[in-house]
Amino acid sequence: MDEQNKNLLLATGLSLFVIVIWFALFPPPEPPEPTDTANGETTSGETAPAGDTALVPQSAGTGETSETATAQDVTEDAPEAPRVDIDTPTLKGSVSLRGGRIDDLLLKRYRETLEPDAPIVTLLSPIGSDHAYYALFGWAPGSGLSADQVPGANTIWQVASGETLTPETPLVLTWNNGAGLTFRREMQVDDKSMFTVTQSVQNTGSAAATIAPYGILARHGEPTDLKNFFILHEGAISIADGELVETDYDDFEPFGAQEDVTLTESGWTGFTDHYWMTALIPGEAEGAQFSTFQDASRNIYQTNVKQRTTTLEPGQDMAVTTRLFAGAKEWDTIRNYQNNEGVGKFLDSIDWGWFFFLTKPIFAVLHWLNVLIGNMGWAIIALTFIIKLVLLPLAYKSYVSMAKMKELQPEMEKIKERTGDDRQKLQQEMMALYKKEKVNPASGCLPILLQIPIFFSLYKVIFVTLELRHAPWIGWIKDLSAPDPSSIYNLWGVFPWTGPEPGSILALIFIGILPLLLGISMWMQQKLNPAPTDPTQKMIFAWMPWVFMFMLGSFASGLVVYWIANNVITFSQQYLIMRSQGYKPDVFGNIMESFKKKPDAEDK
Structure with missing residues (x-):
């Protein structure tokens, strides 16, 4: 397993693990039971204290x-x-x-x-x-x-x-x-x-x-x-x-x-x-x-x-x-x-939480953008652009490193053949190759790791702040603090019956339009990364976008909007940077083999 794929798998697996644990420990809250305030009795028949x-x-x-x-x-x-x-x-x-x-x-x-x-x-x-x-x-x-x-x-x-x-x-x-x-x-x-x-x-x-x-x-x-x-x-x-x-x-x-x-x-x-x-x-x-x-x-x-x-x-x-x-x-x-x-x-x-040093400035910028734009959904997308702009220098180094790693792929394959089962010698020659070519295999996972605290901070902001309560975006999204109400169950609103209750098992199965867009955007972004050679890794990576799609389907719409925007911007950045390094990613063709070299590069 090459170092680039190992680090990428580790970062992605860590992201999935954290989100799974988060979702398991902090499921969406159950809706409160209605009360009858007119006669002072709760639904259980208990009389409210009086006097x-x-x-x-x-x-x-x-x-x-x-x-x-x-x-x-x-x-x-x-x-x-x-x-x-x-x-x-x-x-x-x-x-x-x-x-x-x-x-x-x-x-x-x-x-x-x-x-x-x-x-x-x-x-x-x-x-x-x-x-x-x-x-x-x-x-x-x-x-x-x-x-x-x-x-x-x-x-x-x-x-x-x-x-x-x-x-x-x-x-x-x-x-x-x-x-x-x-x-x-x-x-x-x-x-x-x-x-x-x-x-x-x-x-x-x-x-x-x-x-x-x-x-x-x-x-x-x-x-x-x-x-x-x-x-x-x-x-x-x-x-x-x-x-x-x-x-x-x-x-x-x-x-x-x-x-x-x-x-x-x-x-x-x-x-x-x-x-x-x-x-x-x-x-x-x-x-x-x-x-x-x-x-x-x-x-x-x-x-x-x-x-x-x-x-x-x-x-x-x-x-x-x-x-x-x-x-x-x-x-x-x-x-x-x-x-x-x-x-x-x-x-x-x-309640800004433990990440107050992130949640406070993130919401301050989000509030300013909302006042400027007049719509919280578009403000979230604009905030995503700003975050990606701040992280662009690191992302640029990461994507350049990924392009160089791809360029070194033939040499790495030769080292694997030459060292056989001697893993110590394989690691030594790999490190020597990285040092010679000035490549950092760990830099590819840094943007992913940085997204974790930002993701949780934005989740906190969307959940605790009043400004996102009942805040509309477009069309069917009337409340960015609530899950996407659309569902394949009612053909996204074509049929008159309502979709499953947010947080229920059916809501995880019959997901809405935003979670579907999230899965597609993650799948497209994944296609720009070098395909793992190990069959197990390859299967994990193939399922990752769709697992995330179902995992995040019951999250607040505002958070899913951020994640989709983040994926689309990341895809665009990575695509353009890869092209600037001499490779043209084949996204919609036979792309499991990741990247194609330019003809002149192959001749050399």
Whole structure:
């Protein structure tokens, strides 16, 4: 087996092995089971938890030790509190005056499916609905104050101003504890997804009051659309003084056992889903404390921000601001909050993975191309051109080396005949020949090996970023984050019945148009490589394009588009470089013998 074929077989086999393992370990996620949110029951008949709020701080503490907390219950027969509408270009919902909770929020620009009449994505839901999810603000009492003397989860606030919370009209709520403390809460929202909640208190009494403001994000149970996909983090996420902390739902510590974090510089904490996120950003980070835990008895996951404890003397007042992000993880929006509004490392809310040094710049370029071109599919193809252009110097050396190897093929055959079964002597004479002719047999596999991290990085980008969700390309490709929906099963849309579900066994058999194009492009590219002399190698290489075709058939369409474009560009580069070296590849004729020399070269 010559060194060139051995290295090429090794690189290709390694690529196949990695993709097989990847596909086996990380199959496409199963679609979530539908739930009936109207009556608060899941499809299994279990009643969603109702009547319980998150654990709220019941002691102001010192800001240096873990706070104590208890549950405040909302009884089943409690009257529904009034609500104030929320209306922005991107959000709609309402604020409950019970606790002043932001617990009803829908994302106007996103629908659950591609159907035009599909429901708008729901981000936050009130207590009593299936899988309640809400933001709650309040004050923890210090010495001399009881829990009912500070606003908490069940406090009924009064509207001081604002009929609807919009970017132009803030909402102001007030509450007086009847013992000398008047509390005020002003809510503002921008035209994207950021709320600003300013909590203030005035001490008109005769005694000092020790209090600490807090913010809570709580969700009852795990999300219904949880992917449970290894390469995607879903759960709690925080940045504490520059350090990223991610907590999966399986890893939440029970209340009382959690490790609380006190900030010295900056940070934020929240929950991240596949495409959506909530986050609390304290206005005064120094001394603020993050607590992330699970209330196992109620199956409530929550993350808290408690800011520094303050003693308010008679006649004094104070105010503290907390921002709440609640919306879609749009790269451009999150980047603006990070770069222009001081939310440090906010882009890390997108799960860039281990290859972040590749995924971040790849998506930045992809986003720029999408803005420039106006179509994500064509942006992926343009990105492929750029990647191939960057790798062109290495590819040129590789293809020149392959051409020289082909030129040395007769001499290599003579060495094999002369050395017979003496493999040591064969290797020695081969290495001497390579050194004499200045040929590197390993250079042919380097472009293939470099494609592996790029392939996985682009797969990560396509899977985790919101911008590819429901992004159309051409014709039947309406969602580049989903597999090709066409199928030979319905003659690619000619017959009225639908194709197999993505990820099923039938979907692997009845593949779509893009996987077929992928197989053909790989087959064409393979024809430019020297044909192995070993029958086993030859059979493996012959089957390789079609194995990959079926393996990648259930992958996201955007990834398959990239792979096809990569193969076509690689084929074109290799064909032209081979011709420049004196060989004309015969692609569509009797090409198993790879290359033909020019007549003048044969005469020499």
